[in-house]
Amino acid sequence: MLNPRRVTLFCGHYGTGKTNIAVNYAFYLKRQLGKSVKIADMDIVNPYFRTKDSERELSEAGIELISPRYANTNVDLPALPAELYGLFEYTDSFAVLDIGGDDRGAYALGRFAPLILEENNFDNFYVANFYRPLTSTVEDTIEVMREIEAAGKIPFTGIVNNSNLGDETRPEDIIGKIPLADELAERCKIPVVMTAVKRDISGEIGRDDILPLDLQAKYY
Amino acid sequence: MAEKVLMKGNEAIAEAAIRAGCLHYFGYPITPQTELAAYMAKRMPKIEGGVFLQAESEIAAINMVYGVASTGKRVMTSSSSPGVSLKQEGISYIAGADLPALIVNVQRGGPGLGGIQPSQSDYFQATKGGGHGDYHLIVLTPASVQEMADLTGLAFDLADKYRMPAMLLADGTMGQMMEPVELPDSAPEMIAKPWAVTGTQMQRKHNIINSLYLVPEELEKTNFERYQRYAEVEKNEVRYEEYMMDDAEICVVAFGIAARVSRNAVVEARKQGIKAGLIRPITIWPFPKAAIAKAATHCKEIISVELSMGQMIEDIALASECKVPVTLCNRAGGMIPEPDQVFEAIKKAAGGNE
Numbered sequence: 001m002l003n004p005r006r007v008t009l010f011c012g013h014y015g016t017g018k019t020n021i022a023v024n025y026a027f028y029l030k031r032q033l034g035k036s037v038k039i040a041d042m043d044i045v046n047p048y049f050r051t052k053d054s055e056r057e058l059s060e061a062g063i064e065l066i067s068p069r070y071a072n073t074n075v076d077l078p079a080l081p082a083e084l085y086g087l088f089e090y091t092d093s094f095a096v097l098d099i100g101g102d103d104r105g106a107y108a109l110g111r112f113a114p115l116i117l118e119e120n121n122f123d124n125f126y127v128a129n130f131y132r133p134l135t136s137t138v139e140d141t142i143e144v145m146r147e148i149e150a151a152g153k154i155p156f157t158g159i160v161n162n163s164n165l166g167d168e169t170r171p172e173d174i175i176g177k178i179p180l181a182d183e184l185a186e187r188c189k190i191p192v193v194m195t196a197v198k199r200d201i202s203g204e205i206g207r208d209d210i211l212p213l214d215l216q217a218k219y220y
Numbered sequence: 221m222a223e224k225v226l227m228k229g230n231e232a233i234a235e236a237a238i239r240a241g242c243l244h245y246f247g248y249p250i251t252p253q254t255e256l257a258a259y260m261a262k263r264m265p266k267i268e269g270g271v272f273l274q275a276e277s278e279i280a281a282i283n284m285v286y287g288v289a290s291t292g293k294r295v296m297t298s299s300s301s302p303g304v305s306l307k308q309e310g311i312s313y314i315a316g317a318d319l320p321a322l323i324v325n326v327q328r329g330g331p332g333l334g335g336i337q338p339s340q341s342d343y344f345q346a347t348k349g350g351g352h353g354d355y356h357l358i359v360l361t362p363a364s365v366q367e368m369a370d371l372t373g374l375a376f377d378l379a380d381k382y383r384m385p386a387m388l389l390a391d392g393t394m395g396q397m398m399e400p401v402e403l404p405d406s407a408p409e410m411i412a413k414p415w416a417v418t419g420t421q422m423q424r425k426h427n428i429i430n431s432l433y434l435v436p437e438e439l440e441k442t443n444f445e446r447y448q449r450y451a452e453v454e455k456n457e458v459r460y461e462e463y464m465m466d467d468a469e470i471c472v473v474a475f476g477i478a479a480r481v482s483r484n485a486v487v488e489a490r491k492q493g494i495k496a497g498l499i500r501p502i503t504i505w506p507f508p509k510a511a512i513a514k515a516a517t518h519c520k521e522i523i524s525v526e527l528s529m530g531q532m533i534e535d536i537a538l539a540s541e542c543k544v545p546v547t548l549c550n551r552a553g554g555m556i557p558e559p560d561q562v563f564e565a566i567k568k569a570a571g572g573n574e
Contacts, residue, residue: 014255015228015398047251047336048396074335074554076251131226131400133235134262165226165400219397220480220559 004029005123007087007095007116009109010160011152012127013135013144014045014101017162021127021196022098023054024213026063029094036093040066044078044108045100064093080108088115099152102144106152113153123157125193128184130163130177138184145188158193159185160211171197171204178207222405229368230255230395232403233298233324233388236369238263240376241408242294242322244271246284251336252392253300253326278303282310282323289319290429292416294376298324300392301342302333304350311385312351316431318415318446320379322372323357324388326395329554337554338392340476343531346389347505354443356450358386358457359505361475365399371502373404380411382453389504391527393477393556459502460511464490468497470569471515473536474525475501477556482525485562494570504532509539516540521569525549525562545569 008025010018019041026039039058041051051058052071059065066083070076087095099109116122126145128135135141149155163177174197185192194211202212227235234256237245245260257274264270275281281297288295299307304325314321327342329335346359358378360371368390375386417427433439464486465471474482479500489496499515501508512535515522521544524533530548537546549565551557 015226015231046396048338048392074329074337076336129226131224133225133227133231134259136225165224166398168224168400219393219399220477220484 004033004094005121006091007097007119007122009097009099009122009124009154010127011099011106011109011124011148011156012101013132013141014105016101016127016129016132016135017164017196018101018127019043019049019051019098020213021160021162021211022096023051023058024196024211026058026096027061027214028211029096030061030063033094037096038064038066038087038093039096039098040084040087041068041071041098042080042084042108043098043100043105044080045102045105047076051098078108084112088112088119091119103147103151106148109152109154116154122154123193124154125158125160126156127160127162128181130180131165131173138180138187141184142187156188156190158190159188160194160196161192162196164196164198169198169201171201174205222403224400224402226398227365227401228255228396228398229362229365229390230326231259232365232369232401233372234259234263235403236372237296237322237376238267238270239404239408240294240373241410242296242376243267243269244288244293244295245297246273246275246281246295247297247299248275248278248281248303250300250303252328252338252395253298253324255395256298256324256326278306279310282307285321286310286314286317286319289314289321290317290417292413292418296322296324298326300326300328301330301339304342304345308345308351311357312353312355313431314385315351315355315357316353317429318383319385319429320376320383321385322375322379322388323385324390327389327391329552335554336392338394338477338556339527339552339554340391340478341528341531341552342389343504343526343528346387347507347535355446356384356505358382358384358453359389359503360386361389361502361504362394363476363479363500365394365397365401368394369401369403373408376408378457380413382449383415384449389476391476454506457503458506458508458510460508461500461502462511463498463500465497465499465515467495468515468518469495469520470497470566471519471522472496472498472525472562472566473501473512473522473532474498475504475532478525478527481557481559482562484559485566488559488563489566489570494566496566496570504535507535507539512536512539513541516543520544522546523549523562523565523569525557527556528552
C-alpha cells in the first residue's frame with residue numbers, strides 16, 4: 001500500500017478515529033513488515049476509549065505499547081511517559097504515534113517535534129472524518145489542520161480518509177465522501193494515503209489504498 | 221431529518237439543545253462532560269444571539285441559568301457529579317421560582333471527588349429533589365447518542381410545559397461514546413410564557429420571579445399548587461421501553477448504559493430458554509411505577525441493574541409493593557457490569573424456584 005516511514009503520526013479533530021486508525025495501522029505494519037513496531041498513546045485530552053483498551057491484542061501481536069501510566073484510571077492528568085523519548089533515541093523500531101485531538105491534543109507533540117524533524121523519516125497523517133459535524137466540510141477541516149500544525153509544529157504529509165458512521169457504516173457512506181477527501185488533498189497539496197474501512201466491507205470500496213479495520217470500540 | 225453524522229454523546233446534547241432553540245449556555249468544565257461545553261464554545265459565537273459563557277464556578281453558572289430562565293429564554297447548564305452537587309442550591313431556587321431550564325449531569329463515580337469513570341450513583345440526587353425543599357425535576361435517561369439528542373429537545377419542551385427544571389441524567393460512557401445520530405432540522409415549537417420578565421413597556425402588570433415568601437400560608441399554597449402540577453407530570457409524562465416483557469418470568473430493570481448491558485444479558489438468557497425481559501425507564505422521575513407493578517404480577521423476581529450501590533432499587537421495591545423479591549446486580553465507583561454478570565443474576569433468579 002505504501003512505503004512506511006520510521007515514524008508515523010496520526011493527528012486530527014477529536015473523535016475522527018485517530019486511536020482506532022493508529023492501532024489498526026500498527027497491526028498492518030507488523031503484518032506487512034514483520035519488524036519491531038511500537039505504538040505510543042500521546043493523547044492528553046481523552047479520558048475514555050484509549051489505545052490502552054487494545055493492550056491485550058497489541059501484546060499478542062508483539063507490538064509494544066507506550067501509554068501514560070494513568071491512562072484509564074481516575075487520574076485526569078495530561079502526563080506523558082518518559083519512555084516516549086526512547087522512540088526517537090533508538091531508531092531501530094517503527095513508531096506509530098496516536099496524538100490527542102485538535103490543537104490542544106497536538107501541543108504534546110510539539111515537545112518532540114525537533115527530534116522528529118531532525119531525524120526526518122516521518123509521515124504526519126491527518127485523519128479526516130467528514131461525518132463529524134465540526135469538520136464536515138473541506139473548509140472547516142483545513143482550519144483544524146492549520147491549528148494542529150501550529151500546535152504540533154510538524155507539517156502534514158498525507159490524509160487518511162476515515163469518513164464513517166461507526167457500526168452503521170455502509171460502503172456508499174464511505175464512497176460518498178471520497179470526493180471531499182480528494183478536494184482536501186488537492187487544496188493542501190498532499191496525497192490521500194489511505195481510506196480506512198471496516199474489514200467486513202473493505203472489498204466494496206474499489207480503491208487500492210484501503211486500510212482494513214479489525215478493531216473497533218464497542219459500547220455493548 | 222438531515223444527513224446522519226457521527227457524534228459523541230456530549231456533542232449530541234449540545235447540538236440538539238441549540239436546535240431546540242437554546243441559545244444560552246453557562247457552564248464550567250469537568251470530565252467526562254467537557255466536550256459539551258467545548259462544543260458550545262465553538263458553536264455559540266457563530267449563531268446570532270448565541271451566548272456561551274464559562275462561569276467562574278458551577279454555582280455562578282446555575283445562577284446565570286436562573287437569570288436567563290426568568291426571561292423565558294431556553295437556557296441550560298451541564299456538569300458531572302461533583303459539579304452538579306455544587307449547583308443544587310441554584311436548582312432549588314429555579315424550582316422554587318417555577319422556571320424551566322435544562323441541567324445535564326454526565327455522571328462519574330463518587331462520592332466526593334470520586335473518579336472520572338462512568339456511574340449512575342446520582343439517582344437519588346436527581347429523582348428525590350437534590351437540593352433543599354419540596355420539589356422535583358423531570359429526569360430523562362438516554363441510552364444512546366440518538367437519545368442524547370432526542371431527549372434534550374423533549375426536556376426543553378417538558379420544562380416549558382410544566383414550568384419546572386428538567387434534568388438529562390447520563391453517565392460518562394453515554395457522554396464519551398460515539399454513534400451515528402440524526403438531528404432534527406425543523407424549528408422547535410415554542411409556547412407562550414406570559415410569566416417571563418421581559419420588560420412591561422408600561423403595557424401590563426409587572427411579573428415577579430421569586431422563591432421567597434414572607435407569609436407561610438402563601439408559601440404553603442405555592443407548594444400545594446406545584447405538587448398538583450407534579451401530579452399532572454406523573455400522569456402524562458412517564459416514558460419507558462419494554463423488551464421481551466410479555467411472557468417474562470424474570471424482569472430486569474435498568475436505564476442508560478446499564479440497560480444496554482442488560483439487553484445483551486436478556487438476549488443470552490432467552491437463547492438459553494430463560495424467559496427474561498427488560499424494562500428500561502426513560503423517565504426516572506416520573507418513575508414507570510405501573511409498568512413495574514404489572515411486571516410484579518407475572519415475574520417471580522425483579523433485578524435492578526445499576527452502576528451504583530443500589531438506588532433505583534428502592535423505587536422498584538415501592539412500585540412492586542414488594543410482591544416479588546427485588547434484587548440488585550451492580551458495579552460501583554466507575555465500573556460497568558459485564559453482560560455476563562447480569563446473565564448470571566438472571567440465571568440465579570430463574571433457578572431459585574425450579
